[in-house]
Amino acid sequence: MQRRDFFKKLGVVAAASALAPSISFAGAPVSKNAMPYKEALNAITGGKVPTASSKVHLKAPEIAENGAVVPVTIEVDSPMTDSDYVKAIHILADKNFNARSIDVNLTPANGKAMFSTRIKLGGTQNVVALVELSSGEFLIATQSVKVTIGGCG
């Protein structure tokens, strides 16, 4: 090997190692349930386009110091009667390996359409509340959450 070639190869290696964080990220064990955001959204809505609505109140912190515990509360204005109720509330995080966090199926026996839990976020991203009404309509609300320490380490 000539000196010239050696330096060329060295450059390639250096470039590769600079990219290493992203490579090791892809090489890390990925969950079986991994599903990107768009796919997850399609799987839930079945191709229907959700409409942004002020009826859905999504409460999440703007800045989460710890991504492992991010409290999320979703409230929907709905009478919750047998003919008009919230069928399901889905919580999605658009940059997690598996965008889906939880699917909650509600019934009129709940009396009030509200759900609250704590989720893990891998980094700064949007938390999405997707609400399915009994009429088959989909409503959506989004909020960005800034995460200073990731939760899916």
Place this chain on the structure above:
Amino acid sequence: MAEARKSLIKIKPKKFKDGEIVKVSFMVMHPMDTGTRKDKKTKQIIPAKYINSVKFNYNGKEITNMTVWESLSTNPVFTTYMKINGKGKLTVTYTDNTGEVNEKSKKIKPKG
């Protein structure tokens, strides 16, 4: 039934009447491991262990059922509302991805 986990059902307010809508929280001590994290000491991947289904049953009727994925926090809390409809029992059944099934119930006694 596998090992019993520490869990808790909380109803707010504590005293309620028939027909009232109350807040119900279910908490459980569970690791919720995603299966992508490594143990810092042994460098081994911690296998996935997370709750994948939670069901709220009130007097034999299913009120709420949830499909849960691994991105819920450790020791998760599930909070929702429920309409009180006579004396009875609220049972929460939760299933694990490893097949662990557990149950927690609370008696419901409306006053007045």
